[in-house]
Amino acid sequence: MKRCPACNRVETDDALAFCRADGTALINDSASLGADERTARFGSGSVASEIETRILPQTVTDADMSRPTGPTTVLDRQQTIGRTQELTKHQRRKILAAITVLILAAIAVSAYFYLARKNIAAIQSVAVLPFVNASGNADVEYLSDGITESLINSLSQLPNLSVKARSTVFHYKGKDVTPQQVGSELSVQAVLNGRVTQRGDQLTLSVELVDARTGNQIWGEQYNRMTADLVSLQSEIARDVSTKLRVKLSGADKQKLAKNYTANPEAYQLYLKGLFYSNKRTLKDSEIAVRYLQQATAADPSFAPALVGLADSYVYIALSEGGAPAHEVMPKGRDAALKALTLNDGLGEAHAALGFILTCYDYDFAGAEREYQRAIELSPNFVNAHQRYSLLLTLLGRHEESLAEARRGLEIDPLSLIANRGYGERLIEARRYEEAVAQLKKTLELDSNFPLAYSSLASVYQAQGDYAASVEAIAKSYELTGRPEYAALARESFAKGGWSGYLRAMLERRLDLRAYTRATYHAALGERDKAFAELNKAYENREGGLIRLKVDPRLDPLRDDPRFQELLRRVGLPQ
Template sequence: MLAEIRRRLAAIMFTDMVGYTSLSQRNESLALALLDEQRRLVRPHFARHNGKEIKTIGDGFLVEFASALEAVRCAFDVQQSMHESNATRALDSRMMLRIGIHVGDVVFGGGDIHGDAVNIASRIEVVAESGGICITEQVFDQVRNKFEFPIVALGPRELKSVQLPMQVYKIVLPWEKGEEGRLASERRRIAVLPLVNMISGPADEYFADGMTEELISAVSKIHDIRVIARTSVMKYKGGGKGIAEISRELKVGSVLEGSVRKAGSRLRMMVQLVDAGSEEHLWSENYDRELGDVFAIQSDIAQRVAEALKVELLSSEKSDIEKKPTNNPEAYTLYLKGRYHWNERTRAGNDKAVKYNEKAVELDPGFALAYAALADCHVVSQNYGWRMPRDAFSRAKEYALKAIEIDPGLAEPHASLAFVYAGYEYKWREAEEEFKLAMGLKASYAYTYQWYSLILRFMGRLDESYEQIKRASALDPLSRVIGINLGFELLAIGRTKEAIEQYRRVIESNPDYAHAHFELGWAYYTEARMDEAIEELRKSAVMSGDDPHYKAELACLLGFAGRRGEANKIIDELEALSKSTYVNTAKIAFALFGAGRVDEAFSYLEKSYDERADQILYFRTHPGFEDFLRDPRWASLEKRLGLSK
């Protein structure tokens, strides 16, 4: 018997359905129905986070994980599923769970696990509130600088059948109410508003915007603080709204605001941290330094924000914040100019960004941030169809690897490299590893979650894709790009009406955004609202200045609507244009599918594969292409893309 006893270190999760016993006594049929529904909602999350369901214990689960972080993320996703489900339920049919997690040594055999670690996990679950998650100190030590939401100490607790009191922690869930949740969660969710440009000339506007972005990046290095992304906060540039209104729209508890003036080699900054609820000033400071001290200013601001929000910095976080990316002020100025133009998301702006950052790395070959910015430029250039994919992707990979070689702790190049691995090399496992590494390095970097969501969509893991885009949206709630991606993920999982509402919200804030009209049109198509669909896709083509991307999609839809003459006319225009400029071959293929020219369409898809045009990856989830997915030619392509089941 002794030979059969085996041990291993594991993270153990216990769940319990609150009030199940008493409900069974009052209404057994309702209790059984809710139990079945709870199990249906919860079980998929175990496998998604590499958990092993050991057994059910009454109305609860005993689940084992190899990673404490996976266990905590699984627990969060379980409670989020419960929260969303309960929002649509009557009060007497809501399902509330308690979850406890512990890490320790377990004895296993015969398909079951035993030991003190299992016993402690079961006792920790009892401490959790209804709908809550509690963890032990052993779990906290492994996840505190990696998990996206605040964790607060509840103090030592005496647990049944456990000899000594144990330190217990509670995960503060975003939807929780009450003072504890507000202080711990909302205050540590912060918006860095655009710094007011006190410089006389608009030509120096790049500096104020660049400093705003760099402050966002500096504060984002603190894992226990969630920072709203640049895209959302820049909408408040120029003022016009007060702290209270901004905080409601961004769902933040703290706001950092200020002004900047650069005069020759001198830099003056005024910043203040404000509690969004009371509008009380938590901290403020004036800086009057040499331009070469800009990194010391950014570091000091980030550390003072952490102190004001009562966040204890890890030594690694402190050293990361204090790290100087370059000793060359001119190289840094060029980098700021590059980021300013990259954020315009225009071809001309992207080209300028490349030139500025190339000059920056000439001045300082060890400037990792500038190499990371160059990688971003080339990822965007292929995504928008401005450059041939093979060329753009290879340059993006070169620059991302160079940035990582200089500074492995930068999140941005890992995210760019992940996109290259997926969209260009079809190395899906390596892409996931890079995305997860980027998340661990900088949990507030919204692009990581957005791009990871996209890759999960390509892989057919639609529920996971939806979860990741929700995380991106929480960090960048006013981003129009993330907003439409959220709509697409809703559409992909069959929540069409919600998707349409999401697209309409984006259009309400961005009425001239061509891509939002394009996505809304295809959502209308899935509801057989063909006239409205065509109208929206025509708008997208006009608003984009007849961009080939949107013209091709319009041709596809016209073909599906039986208007193949109009579709073929657009296809002729696209093929003529492709002789003088790059037109994404996957988009021409999509137009040909709509027009019923299937053989030609697959020929273009083969060209798209050879070019490594990432638009081919959208084929699997494109509305209306269901019949084409059953064609053996797609099966062949899917296998080469590394996506076959």
């Protein structure tokens, strides 16, 4: 630009841009090759509007113009100009190539980091797969399962993040699946994997967050702690994961994430053991769960989630055939739920537990509805709250509302066995038998060893008059719950005496049957007086089965009896 004295521009960023344009024009102007003899004059605009050649008087004179020049001089001058032109073009190409490479590299790097940030920022759904017990000791399986469930519960509190429910992700436990497969099947963008190793008091957790679309690792970390630090460790992992997912947290969100319901490591491990057994959903395992959860609440009486787990386990025992009488265990469950709410009224799970007890034991349906609505308000993704509310609605004859609520639960957790079976039950109660069969078979496609689905199939097959299928389904349920003697009794009695032979054999040999179940058998046999005697006994014992009085197809033979309407009134159900 020293050759451009006409520019006279102030040295600003804009001026430099103008000079660059002027310089480019000079370079590209073939007439400017003889730079010693010529210069350029530019227009006053921001870009060159005109290039004008002028002879510098101090450089070329008339004498110079008239002086002859020999051939050699001309040739030398042409060679010099040619070499200069060739060199200038060669240098210019090298410079332009280098600049191009640098620009492309900068663009590529910028694009990589931009897209990486964009992908992380866009993650709004995650599945926490069951952590692997890498200790080689089955006795600490409760630890890997418990850590998984606790992380699911913690991450579920984060805003704008969809976290798949426990029942959905545990479908993959023990299976060899890729993050891409999980992402496709569950429609999530990220998968959290983990391995748990315990050696004495030493605990090692290896955690990995993976992009479900590409299989690339987003983040990974190994945590080495003492077992006594397990409570705080889970909060730390949840915070780290939220950071890597770029979830924006308010002050309240951070408090929720950091909240630990107990600081007592012994109480926490006992709680995890209780959850491990209660999730198995059998009478025997529920009884084991109660023992662990009682110990957990004794170690820390203010441990609210342990109290909720205790309440739910008591309810399961009360509703199970062969379990302790409802009047022995339901009041204990109610006390546990109420104490949990006293400690923390914001626990949606505690409201759902209390609502279920009000439904099944107290027959306080209005109070139960308030509790369910509060539970869903506090924990909208808690599937059990939707399922229990759906049950209440169908008991009251509000079938369309009930089915809609059951579907909401399925939308949240489409792989939940409880939610799928519950939807099938609601279809039975709405007298939509064909749909119920299809739904229950779909449930068994998720897990062919789910005994409750077979129990429900037995009911719908009975309603359809397919007694052979009903007996086979109930026999399968007995086998899956560890009672092969009852399975054999069902098949043998039906083979010998048909449907009535089966019913009488069950009444005579199964002395552990609940009064409500016995009433359904007597109703099927046409023995009305015996059926009502058992129903009255069920009412005195506050049996949970009695809440289905209005909608159970097995009681249809009794509905025209005035005693039936009187019983509906006593229970508090609409007539």
